[in-house]
Amino acid sequence: MAESVETAGGETVHASSKPIPTSSTCVFCKICSKEAPADIVYEDSEYLCFVDRRPVSTHHYLVMPRQHIPDPKTLTANDIPVVERMTEIGKQVLGDREGNIDEARLGFHWPPFLLVKHLHLHIISPEGRMSWFNRNIVFRKDSFAFSSPEYMYNYLTKKKN
Ligand SMILES: [Zn+2]
Ligand SMILES: [Zn+2]
Numbered sequence: 001m002a003e004s005v006e007t008a009g010g011e012t013v014h015a016s017s018k019p020i021p022t023s024s025t026c027v028f029c030k031i032c033s034k035e036a037p038a039d040i041v042y043e044d045s046e047y048l049c050f051v052d053r054r055p056v057s058t059h060h061y062l063v064m065p066r067q068h069i070p071d072p073k074t075l076t077a078n079d080i081p082v083v084e085r086m087t088e089i090g091k092q093v094l095g096d097r098e099g100n101i102d103e104a105r106l107g108f109h110w111p112p113f114l115l116v117k118h119l120h121l122h123i124i125s126p127e128g129r130m131s132w133f134n135r136n137i138v139f140r141k142d143s144f145a146f147s148s149p150e151y152m153y154n155y156l157t158k159k160k161n
Contacts, residue, residue: 046066
């Protein structure tokens, strides 16, 4: 799915000539290609955000890159902009939908707690409406199963050395 851009001269050029790597068995890749249904609230040529099928609070969104990145372990320091952009999109979507960012919990699931093996960021708000189990187990802040964007920056920055 190449993006076409019209130049000032009126000619059409393809913005992305190389195809984005995807996985034919991944449900999140299928959401990106619209083969699987989802309530999409944001998308651009590289990222997509949709409502979690089983929301754990008033607002619960997932931001993912269209590229099939299996999990956070495969990221390197070069991918810090990816984490930053995902975080930015998540906060923007939450703000647009009148969610409170100060009461939001953001994070990435790590294997083996990653149910769909396609990198995604959860944006959940407000934290106070989450069940005890979700707040303290499934989406426990900076646990070995779920890490905040800040944790990811530190982890990836250290990985460079
Ligand atoms: Zn995928
Ligand atoms: Zn997850």
